[in-house]
Amino acid sequence: MVTETKTGWTDSRVWMVASLVIVCLVSALGLSQVYLVTKPQIEKQKADAVNQALGQVLPNAASFEEKEDGLWYGLDSAGNRVGIVFRCDPRGYAGPVETMVGVDLEARVTGIRIASPAEGMKETPGLGLKARDDWFRDQFKGLTADQVRLKKDGGTLDAISAATITSRAVAAGVADGIRKYAPRLKTDDAPEPDAKEDTAPEREGMR
Amino acid sequence: MRKKPPRLKYFTSGIVLENPLLILMIGLCPALATTASARDGFGMGIAASFVLICSNIVVSLVRRWVPSSIRIPIFIIIISSFVTIADYALQAYQPGLYQVLGIFIPLIVVNCMILGRAEGFAYTHGVIDSILDALGKSIGFTLALGLMGIIRELFAAGTVFGFPVTPAGFREQPVLFMIFPPGAFLLIGVLKSIINKLTVKKET
Amino acid sequence: MKLNPAQIFIGAFLINNVLLFRFLGLCPFFGVSTAVSTAVGMSAAVMFVMLLASWVTWILFNTVLAPLGIVFLRTAVFILVIASLVQFVEMFLKKYVRALYSSMGIYLPLITTNCAILGVTFLNIDYRFNLLQSTVFAVGSGLGFGLVIVLFAAIRERLEYAPISGSFKGYPISFVAASLVSLAFYGFAGLFGVSL
Numbered sequence: 001m002v003t004e005t006k007t008g009w010t011d012s013r014v015w016m017v018a019s020l021v022i023v024c025l026v027s028a029l030g031l032s033q034v035y036l037v038t039k040p041q042i043e044k045q046k047a048d049a050v051n052q053a054l055g056q057v058l059p060n061a062a063s064f065e066e067k068e069d070g071l072w073y074g075l076d077s078a079g080n081r082v083g084i085v086f087r088c089d090p091r092g093y094a095g096p097v098e099t100m101v102g103v104d105l106e107a108r109v110t111g112i113r114i115a116s117p118a119e120g121m122k123e124t125p126g127l128g129l130k131a132r133d134d135w136f137r138d139q140f141k142g143l144t145a146d147q148v149r150l151k152k153d154g155g156t157l158d159a160i161s162a163a164t165i166t167s168r169a170v171a172a173g174v175a176d177g178i179r180k181y182a183p184r185l186k187t188d189d190a191p192e193p194d195a196k197e198d199t200a201p202e203r204e205g206m207r
Numbered sequence: 208m209r210k211k212p213p214r215l216k217y218f219t220s221g222i223v224l225e226n227p228l229l230i231l232m233i234g235l236c237p238a239l240a241t242t243a244s245a246r247d248g249f250g251m252g253i254a255a256s257f258v259l260i261c262s263n264i265v266v267s268l269v270r271r272w273v274p275s276s277i278r279i280p281i282f283i284i285i286i287s288s289f290v291t292i293a294d295y296a297l298q299a300y301q302p303g304l305y306q307v308l309g310i311f312i313p314l315i316v317v318n319c320m321i322l323g324r325a326e327g328f329a330y331t332h333g334v335i336d337s338i339l340d341a342l343g344k345s346i347g348f349t350l351a352l353g354l355m356g357i358i359r360e361l362f363a364a365g366t367v368f369g370f371p372v373t374p375a376g377f378r379e380q381p382v383l384f385m386i387f388p389p390g391a392f393l394l395i396g397v398l399k400s401i402i403n404k405l406t407v408k409k410e411t
Numbered sequence: 412m413k414l415n416p417a418q419i420f421i422g423a424f425l426i427n428n429v430l431l432f433r434f435l436g437l438c439p440f441f442g443v444s445t446a447v448s449t450a451v452g453m454s455a456a457v458m459f460v461m462l463l464a465s466w467v468t469w470i471l472f473n474t475v476l477a478p479l480g481i482v483f484l485r486t487a488v489f490i491l492v493i494a495s496l497v498q499f500v501e502m503f504l505k506k507y508v509r510a511l512y513s514s515m516g517i518y519l520p521l522i523t524t525n526c527a528i529l530g531v532t533f534l535n536i537d538y539r540f541n542l543l544q545s546t547v548f549a550v551g552s553g554l555g556f557g558l559v560i561v562l563f564a565a566i567r568e569r570l571e572y573a574p575i576s577g578s579f580k581g582y583p584i585s586f587v588a589a590s591l592v593s594l595a596f597y598g599f600a601g602l603f604g605v606s607l
Binding site for chain 3: 291395
């Protein structure tokens with residue numbers, strides 16, 4: 001144990017308080033600098049991740065505009081709406097399976113993306129996780145709400161072997177989502193003229 | 208000149224004989240939680256090493272001015288500062304890794320190894336010795352975490368650092384068990400028993 | 412993701428148990444789970460401090476750190492809060508509640524570096540829980556910690572008498588046992604359709 005009295009003055013009450021204050025101040029100042037330097041980069045990373053996911057499920061769109069939490073409008077380079085992307089959390093075997101779904105103006109699926117485990121996916125690793133495999137996701141392309149159903153349930157989708165609950169959950173979530181958001185495809189909620197500035201408005205929405 | 212050998216020992220002891228994870232059984236939480244793949248294991252090890260090395264340096268630099276009765280709170284503030292730096296740096300420049308390691312980055316602050324080295328070594332030794340000690344312990348910890356990550360990834364996915372190393376048939380039906388928490392417990396149990404076997408042999 | 416308190420409780424208590432699935436608080440888990448009596452004392456202390464720490468850190472984060480924009484001090488503030496809280500509880504119990512102090516007092520100093528406590532306080536913030544949800548989460552996690560550590564202590568008491576071969580004696584067989592307990596807890600997955 002380090003109990004030997006050292007030079008003495010370090011153990012005075014004044015220095016005890018002063019040293020603690022100094023350490024706290026130096027630490028707080030240093031960290032605030034770190035925070036200021038990294039903050040823009042962190043926000044950019046988050047925005048990039050969302051944009052990448054959006055582009056993956058609605059490839060025709062050049063830019064996206066967040067309309068509400070979990071709903072984006074996809075715009076082409078001229079600012080016309082080409083489809084929507086919505087997020088749904090169907091309940092899988094071990095919890096919600098966060099899924100992003102792109103839908104074109106005819107209410108057909110253009111692509112789906114399932115969050116990785118690191119992003120909050122809690123399905124049985126390896127089995128439920130196969131829902132992220134390309135062959136499973138590609139099956140959804142071009143389907144309407146009524147067609148999004150497992151073969152077992154009278155639809156066209158192959159379920160992932162040993163992960164039927166997850167497969168069925170994703171299919172149901174996608175179908176429900178399309179029905180819920182289909183009215184939003186037709187509303188004349190025209191995009192703002194300035195929506196051509198790709199990055200600024202969508203960054204706003206990412207926060 | 209006579210000081211040389213013990214100094215080197217500060218460095219080497221941490222790697223094998225006093226390996227923080229496999230011998231001293233310190234830092235179990237991150238070792239089990241973040242070693243689902245080789246990349247995650249090494250990433251966690253490197254983040255913890257960064258904090259350990261920096262805090263050891265700072266503690267040994269300021270040790271003469273630290274009042275002994277409040278040294279622990281001061282060490283904690285120093286350590287948590289470096290933990291926060293690691294946290295934000297990973298978030299900004301390695302977002303994928305950050306999402307996997309998640310809460311275990313800020314939790315480095317309660318890793319017994321780091322406070323233990325600050326209090327038990329850096330507080331009573333010079334800067335050079337403290338760096339050597341921190342480097343040795345860091346390498347030992349990182350290698351142990353990386354080893355667990357490599358083994359678990361090999362069994363659970365048939366890959367190492369994402370590169371396929373097993374026949375395709377194995378990769379289609381791998382030992383998924385190893386990626387689950389029970390697999391992590393089993394692996395460290397087996398590793399520990401191997402080490403017990405080896406150390407007992409050495410002694411006799 | 413909106414979860415009602417009952418779902419949060421079941422999730423924290425059984426399904427995503429702090430020890431077995433989140434790997435938080437493993438050091439005391441293997442350290443003090445050698446006998447049922449010590450396990451009970453330790454888990455009582457953990458439950459108590461976990462709840463107090465959740466309240467204090469939640470209030471501090473949402474009334475001071477977040478409004479002032481100094482969230483980057485979270486790690487430092489939380490660990491200092493927990494350390495001083497533990498000190499304070501220890502002094503309080505020593506002075507006023509001797510009976511409780513004698514049963515869980517010796518475990519209190521170990522709790523500061525118990526990552527289950529700090530982990531739960533971080534998760535309360537990361538999951539954007541409100542105060543009620545945080546309370547339920549802390550209670551569920553604390554009880555989950557207690558349940559597993561006491562169960563496991565009972566297993567280890569029996570392991571003492573089991574004929575374990577040389578190199579597996581001690582820690583290794585405990586890890587293997589933990590692996591099996593953890594596997595058993597997978598039976599709770601999907602219970603009431605809950606997950607966190």
